[in-house]
Each structure stands twice: as C-alpha cells, then as structure tokens.
Amino acid sequence: MGRAPFNVLVLPFFRAGDSIAYCAFERSDMHIWQFIAGGGEADESPLLAAKREAHEEAGLPEHLHYFELQTKTHVPSFCFSAEAQAAWGNTFAIPVHCFAVETPSREIILSDEHTAFRWGSYEEIYDMLHYDVDRTALWELSCILRTQ
Numbered sequence: 765m766g767r768a769p770f771n772v773l774v775l776p777f778f779r780a781g782d783s784i785a786y787c788a789f790e791r792s793d794m795h796i797w798q799f800i801a802g803g804g805e806a807d808e809s810p811l812l813a814a815k816r817e818a819h820e821e822a823g824l825p826e827h828l829h830y831f832e833l834q835t836k837t838h839v840p841s842f843c844f845s846a847e848a849q850a851a852w853g854n855t856f857a858i859p860v861h862c863f864a865v866e867t868p869s870r871e872i873i874l875s876d877e878h879t880a881f882r883w884g885s886y887e888e889i890y891d892m893l894h895y896d897v898d899r900t901a902l903w904e905l906s907c908i909l910r911t912q
Contacts, residue, residue, distance in 0.1 A: 767848040768804030771839060771860045772814040773897065775799045775905050776824060778867050778883065784909055785883040786902060787872065788892050789821070792879045796894035799901070801860075803844075810861035818865060822881070823873025833862040833908075835901040862901040864908075 776787040776799075788797045800821045804813035811830060818824040838857035841849050852858075872881050882892070886906050893899050 766806040766851050767844070768806050768808060768813070769841075769848075769852045769855050769858050770804050770810055770813070771801060771858055772804065772810055772817055773799050773801050773860055773862045773901060774814045774818045774830070775833075775862070775864045775898075775901055776818070776822065776867050776872075777864060777905065777909070778870050779909075784886070784906075785870065786886065786889040786905075787822070787867075787870070787881055787883050788889045788898075789874075789878040790880040790882075792877055795879070797882075797892040798894055798898050811863070814861070814863040814865075821875045821877055823871070823875075824865060824867060828865050828867065830863045830865045833864055833901050833904050835862045835897065835904050836860065837897040837900075860897060862897070862904075864901075864905045 778785045790797050800818050802817035814830055815826040819826050837860045841856050841858055870883050
C-alpha cells in the first residue's frame, strides 16, 4: 500500500460543562508540540486517515464524530521519502486536511510517536504549538465551539 499525497491534522477536544480542553502531543523525533498528524494511505480518504491516525497515535475510537475544519495548508513534497515523491510524480505540495474530534474523556493511549501529551485551555495549548497550521486550526475550532 502506498503513501497518499496528503496529510491530516487532528485536534482532540473535551468538554466539561462550559470548559473546553484541547490535547497537544510532543513528538518523540523532533521534541515539538503539535496535534495528531500523519499521512494518508493510498486507499484512504482524508477522513478515514484522520480516524486511523487518531486511533494509532492516541487510542481514540474511530466511531467518534470527526469534522473537517476549513483551515488548510500544504507541505513541500521534499519533506517526504524519495519513494513517495517518485510515486506522486510532479506533485510539489501536499495538502494538509484538518479535523477536530470531541473525546468522551481525557483518556489518551500514547503511541511511540510521542513522548507526552497535555490537555489544556486554548491559551495554554496555543502557546505550546510549534506550527502555524496547528495554531490556526486551534483558533478556528475555538471559534466554532464558542458559537455552538
């Protein structure tokens, strides 16, 4: 099965009354904080890839309600393996699809891809995040949740 030419970003959140907590993850390879991230497999849609990645990296059930955010970005194809680049041909920028998922609890089953996770408020998590796309997606999700 080959690597699909897209990535996903998944933002877990938990509501307790009027309080909302977001969960960020520290990558074991780069020691930066971000949300769940990964690539699609050849036969997956972005939504299925988001559910699989969230299950693999955080133990989140795939039956939860995931919804796509409007936040979009692209990653240069040179960030991926030579094998993936060859399979993609003249694809130079890989889209990143952002999703949010409400969790039923704060229980996380951490994979080896991460050394830690942290639940926190919008401000706490925003300040920890390394990538602009993570911060933009968090801002969008926060706006959505405030209007519900």
